[in-house]
Amino acid sequence: MLLTLLRHELRRAAPAWAVWTVCVAGLAAACAALWPQVGAGSADLGAAFAGMGAFTAAFGLDRLDIGSFLGFYGVEAGSIVSLGGALYAAMTAADVLSGEERAGTAEWLLAHPLGRGRVLAAKALALGVRVLALDAAALAACLAAAAATVQGAPWARLLALHAAWALLHLELAALCFGSSALRAVGPGAGLGLAAGLYFLALVANLAPAAHWLRRLTPFAWAEPAALLTAGLDWALALPGLAAAALAAALGCWHYRRKDIL
Amino acid sequence: MSDAIELRGLTKRYGAARGVTDLTLTVRRGEFYGFIGPNGAGKSTAIRTLLGFLRPTAGSARVLGRDARAEPAVLGRIGYLPAEVRFWPGMRVGQVLALSAALHGTDCAETAKGLCARLGLDVRKRVETLSLGNRKKLGIICALQHAPELLVLDEPTSGLDPLVRREFFALLAEHNARGATVFLSSHDLGDIQRCCTRAAVLRAGRLAAVADIPALSAAGQTLEEEFLKLYREEDAPCC
Numbered sequence: 001m002l003l004t005l006l007r008h009e010l011r012r013a014a015p016a017w018a019v020w021t022v023c024v025a026g027l028a029a030a031c032a033a034l035w036p037q038v039g040a041g042s043a044d045l046g047a048a049f050a051g052m053g054a055f056t057a058a059f060g061l062d063r064l065d066i067g068s069f070l071g072f073y074g075v076e077a078g079s080i081v082s083l084g085g086a087l088y089a090a091m092t093a094a095d096v097l098s099g100e101e102r103a104g105t106a107e108w109l110l111a112h113p114l115g116r117g118r119v120l121a122a123k124a125l126a127l128g129v130r131v132l133a134l135d136a137a138a139l140a141a142c143l144a145a146a147a148a149t150v151q152g153a154p155w156a157r158l159l160a161l162h163a164a165w166a167l168l169h170l171e172l173a174a175l176c177f178g179s180s181a182l183r184a185v186g187p188g189a190g191l192g193l194a195a196g197l198y199f200l201a202l203v204a205n206l207a208p209a210a211h212w213l214r215r216l217t218p219f220a221w222a223e224p225a226a227l228l229t230a231g232l233d234w235a236l237a238l239p240g241l242a243a244a245a246l247a248a249a250l251g252c253w254h255y256r257r258k259d260i261l
Numbered sequence: 262m263s264d265a266i267e268l269r270g271l272t273k274r275y276g277a278a279r280g281v282t283d284l285t286l287t288v289r290r291g292e293f294y295g296f297i298g299p300n301g302a303g304k305s306t307a308i309r310t311l312l313g314f315l316r317p318t319a320g321s322a323r324v325l326g327r328d329a330r331a332e333p334a335v336l337g338r339i340g341y342l343p344a345e346v347r348f349w350p351g352m353r354v355g356q357v358l359a360l361s362a363a364l365h366g367t368d369c370a371e372t373a374k375g376l377c378a379r380l381g382l383d384v385r386k387r388v389e390t391l392s393l394g395n396r397k398k399l400g401i402i403c404a405l406q407h408a409p410e411l412l413v414l415d416e417p418t419s420g421l422d423p424l425v426r427r428e429f430f431a432l433l434a435e436h437n438a439r440g441a442t443v444f445l446s447s448h449d450l451g452d453i454q455r456c457c458t459r460a461a462v463l464r465a466g467r468l469a470a471v472a473d474i475p476a477l478s479a480a481g482q483t484l485e486e487e488f489l490k491l492y493r494e495e496d497a498p499c500c
Contacts, residue, residue: 001366004360005364013349076397090386104345104350105347107309108348110313110314111343112336112361112365113334113337114364115333116333167436257316259314261315
């Protein structure tokens with residue numbers, strides 16, 4: 001029964017997943033494939049990015065070698081894959097439980113001998129599969145494009161970059177999944193949260209006085225400049241990951257007890 | 262053997278709003294039981310608490326001897342039709358029926374096919390294109406196809422045309438004859454009087470009366486008269 005529900009969840013979400021995946025993975029591949037042309041003028045590119053004033057710091061361009069494939073890919077694909085995947089993960093996760101209630105399908109589903117625990121498990125599993133499958137597709141597209149166009153591409157570092165972004169997406173998905181136990185939460189709230197956290201990371205980079213904001217947003221530890229210069233900062237990442245896991249657990253606890261109206 | 266439905270002092274409030282208050286009633290196995298009351302009387306609240314969608318504020322609700330919230334496996338022995346039945350857009354009728362059967366852990370494709378033929382429902386149609394009546398038919402087939410021991414039907418006939426209604430009640434009679442218990446919530450008192458052996462009347466969230474339908478019919482009375490009498494008593498000026 002768990003597998004039946006899992007299959008149903010995946011099939012139902014497949015059209016939206018396919019659109020987001022084609023866009024995110026396609027753009028990631030395009031970023032990697034563009035490098036040979038862009039790299040030829042890398043000195044001009046570096047100068048252009050260095051002269052963007054506050055935006056140079058906001059996007060971490062002052063810490064990246066934009067004249068290298070990895071620096072260029074990190075900046076370009078960083079905003080596409082990390083933000084695009086985050087928007088998808090947050091939007092879909094925020095609708096997982098509340099969407100069924102609002103649409104009136106929760107009652108029909110829970111009239112079957114599943115129990116709320118199985119419903120939660122199937123929905124969480126399906127969400128995780130969708131998020132990770134999108135990230136896997138983006139990584140595969142990037143690697144394929146890099147293999148075709150870049151001599152001696154840094155495979156391990158590309159893998160680490162995409163793995164960190166996948167972790168970011170799982171964190172947002174868990175946070176929004178927990179929130180979706182509240183009937184009022186919907187896809188708009190998820191999108192708003194993901195966009196808000198993204199811009200919080202940009203603001204945190206703008207001035208030393210706002211640096212503490214980095215502790216509030218997973219985009220701070222998932223930004224390409226941080227990942228490519230110092231690797232994943234677990235001290236910065238773990239509190240947010242723990243908070244997301246707690247939000248998911250609290251959401252499950254609430255959903256098991258709540259009235260399905 | 263436990264009763265099919267057992268409500269003991271069941272109370273459900275939504276904050277300050279009333280749902281049902283101190284409701285006690287028993288439905289025996291094999292009964293064809295009616296559940297009536299005006300809009301907002303608390304019929305759907307009682308049913309939804311019974312099936313575990315709502316937490317009781319006080320009292321208990323047991324179905325086939327179990328608490329459906331604590332032991333959801335009991336729902337596999339129940340066929341439920343909600344008052345407002347909704348499905349996921351994009352699915353076809355056949356897919357919904359197959360999903361429901363799989364979630365019940367059975368394969369009842371042949372039964373579903375027969376039920377679709379009897380109620381006149383095309384399995385190839387997409388659910389978002391179905392009229393209210395056809396959505397109801399799909400809900401009815403989902404509730405019946407796995408041959409449950411207990412049928413809990415909340416306003417099943419709204420939106421059904423007279424021919425389909427007749428076929429629907431014939432189906433219910435067949436299930437009841439095979440030993441299934443039928444718990445039917447309806448505003449149509451004629452249907453209740455024709456099919457049921459007993460009927461509980463709900464008024465303002467409380468049990469107002471339990472009518473013995475054969476006795477009522479033998480006395481030449483109708484359920485509608487009794488129902489109106491109950492409500493006139495309520496409306497009469499006090500003292």
